[in-house]
Amino acid sequence: MNTFVKKTRGIISTATRGFSNIKLKLGTADTFNLEGRKIPTETETNGEELMHYFKELTTMRRMEIVLDNLYKAREIRGFCHLYDGQESIAMGIEEGVTFEDCLITAYRDHCQAYLRGDSVHQIIAELMGKRTGSTKGKGGSMHFYRKKTNFYGGHGIVGAQCALGTGLAFSLKYKKQPNVSITMYGDGAANQGQLFEAANMAALWKLPCIYVCENNQYAMGTSTSRGAASTDYYKRLAPVPGIRFEANNVFAVREITKFAKEYSIKEGPICLEMKTYRYHGHSMSDPGVTYRNKQEIDEYRKNKDPIALVKHLIVENKVASEDDLKEIDKKIKREIEETVDKVRNDPYPDSEDLIKDVYIEDPKSLQFIRGVEYDKSFFPQGKF
Ligand SMILES: Cc1ncc(C[n+]2csc(CCOP(=O)(O)OP(=O)(O)O)c2C)c(N)n1
Numbered sequence: 001m002n003t004f005v006k007k008t009r010g011i012i013s014t015a016t017r018g019f020s021n022i023k024l025k026l027g028t029a030d031t032f033n034l035e036g037r038k039i040p041t042e043t044e045t046n047g048e049e050l051m052h053y054f055k056e057l058t059t060m061r062r063m064e065i066v067l068d069n070l071y072k073a074r075e076i077r078g079f080c081h082l083y084d085g086q087e088s089i090a091m092g093i094e095e096g097v098t099f100e101d102c103l104i105t106a107y108r109d110h111c112q113a114y115l116r117g118d119s120v121h122q123i124i125a126e127l128m129g130k131r132t133g134s135t136k137g138k139g140g141s142m143h144f145y146r147k148k149t150n151f152y153g154g155h156g157i158v159g160a161q162c163a164l165g166t167g168l169a170f171s172l173k174y175k176k177q178p179n180v181s182i183t184m185y186g187d188g189a190a191n192q193g194q195l196f197e198a199a200n201m202a203a204l205w206k207l208p209c210i211y212v213c214e215n216n217q218y219a220m221g222t223s224t225s226r227g228a229a230s231t232d233y234y235k236r237l238a239p240v241p242g243i244r245f246e247a248n249n250v251f252a253v254r255e256i257t258k259f260a261k262e263y264s265i266k267e268g269p270i271c272l273e274m275k276t277y278r279y280h281g282h283s284m285s286d287p288g289v290t291y292r293n294k295q296e297i298d299e300y301r302k303n304k305d306p307i308a309l310v311k312h313l314i315v316e317n318k319v320a321s322e323d324d325l326k327e328i329d330k331k332i333k334r335e336i337e338e339t340v341d342k343v344r345n346d347p348y349p350d351s352e353d354l355i356k357d358v359y360i361e362d363p364k365s366l367q368f369i370r371g372v373e374y375d376k377s378f379f380p381q382g383k384f
């Protein structure tokens with residue numbers, strides 16, 4: 001079976017998986033404005049689920065590493081921001097919600113696209129500019145989008161997705177739909193004005209919005225303490241309540257997301273500050289070692305790696321051996337490399353594709369194609 005195609009992604013519930021249960025204690029969390037609420041401190045898993053998490057996390061990790069190599073070989077051009085180190089956040093969130101819940105994020109979006117249903121082939125093809133890519137090779141790394149599973153991108157303007165995510169929450173409430181909008185942003189974006197404007201409205205109108213601040217401790221080369229007067233991001237949308245916790249634990253992310261979903265549908269917005277770390281530099285043009293030292297990166301890899309945590313649980317509970325896991329890792333790596341070979345043979349979009357998907361393809365609507373210079377703009381129907 002192809003490890004990448006798992007149609008049930010994001011909609012399997014632990015309850016339906018059966019198998020004997022393994023009890024897990026979750027780490028502690030800091031809370032704000034949630035007095036008297038019971039924040040999850042434990043959960044259960046089982047062998048099948050642990051193996052599933054291991055495979056999904058490893059697929060995302062391997063995919064990001066392959067993208068790194070393709071970029072360095074100049075087979076991928078343009079912007080590219082990698083997510084390795086942070087995978088437990090995307091995964092834990094998806095395990096706590098369904099595809100009926102909206103998801104929107106910034107430009108570090110490959111893994112979100114994967115978990116919302118894009119195949120590894122579509123993602124790599126998109127980055128390599130191929131027609132078989134998720135957005136037909138015309139969006140690239142920062143602009144994944146998948147309406148079918150309510151994934152609204154992929155946004156390059158820091159913080160811009162926060163207002164849009166709040167709008168998605170408004171729409172859910174307006175339609176009386178019992179779902180949430182998960183609006184993800186970074187510690188850098190947390191300093192953006194529009195986040196506060198949007199969160200103010202969300203609080204006033206009690207919108208079902210879960211603001212997820214992925215605190216990876218840096219905004220490009222600026223550490224949180226150099227960029228923020230208060231680094232308590234979970235408190236900063238006051239009066240919106242908040243929770244801060246270590247998000248390298250996929251189970252903690254899952255359980256706190258479930259709690260937040262229930263809370264948010266009934267009572268309004270909530271902010272989850274998820275502490276994490278990115279292994280790569282900010283983007284491909286940043287080696288990532290001028291503003292932080294190698295020792296810091298190594299410490300995270302050694303002590304807080306999200307995949308290592310799952311691996312440890314698998315081995316400790318004798319679900320599989322270290323050797324079994326190595327084999328699975330190798331298989332996933334091989335499959336991704338084979339995928340790259342296939343993508344290399346895929347076609348690029350042609351000149352006709354350039355003006356497709358620009359506006360709705362309704363023959364009755366007047367299409368206006370804006371050129372780089374205004375006087376080079378035109379109506380394909382010949383009216384200008
Ligand atoms: C409005 C705006 N300002 C500046 C930039 C340049 N920029 C791109 S990413 C980034 C840092 C954002 O950091 P953070 O929100 O912590 O996200 P991370 O990259 O750590 O995931 C900046 C300043 C931008 N894209 N948009």
Ligand SMILES: [Mg+2]
Binds near residue numbers: 186218
């Ligand atoms: Mg950051």
